[in-house]
Structure formats: structure tokens, C-alpha cells
Amino acid sequence: xxxxxxxxxxxxxxxxxxxxxxxxxxxxxxxxxxxxxxxxxxxxxxxxxxxxx
Numbered sequence: 480x481x482x483x484x485x486x487x488x489x490x491x492x493x494x495x496x497x498x499x500x501x502x503x504x505x506x507x508x509x510x511x512x513x514x515x516x517x518x519x520x521x522x523x524x525x526x527x528x529x530x531x532x
Contacts, residue, residue: 486513 493501505512524530 501512501515504510505515508515
């Protein structure tokens, strides 16, 4: 498996339609699903504000 030095495993469940759309977007763009999810989470944090540490 790749370098996970700066990564953490996180398990959750997602809406089936979102998973299919994510897979298709990943295939179309050749961007790993994990990278797309990173970007999506960053956008949500930017929208709602990053939580204090």
C-alpha cells in the first residue's frame, strides 16, 4: 500500500448514489477517490469553518 505517513484510516458509510458518482468521477478524472474525498472535506470545512483544535 502507498505511503500513509500523513494519512489516517477512517471508516464510515456513504450514500450508494454518492459512491457511484465518486467512482465515475475518479475514473473520468484519473484522480484517486481518496484525493477527491480530501478535496470535498476541505470544501466543507471551508464552508462551515474549521473546528478549533
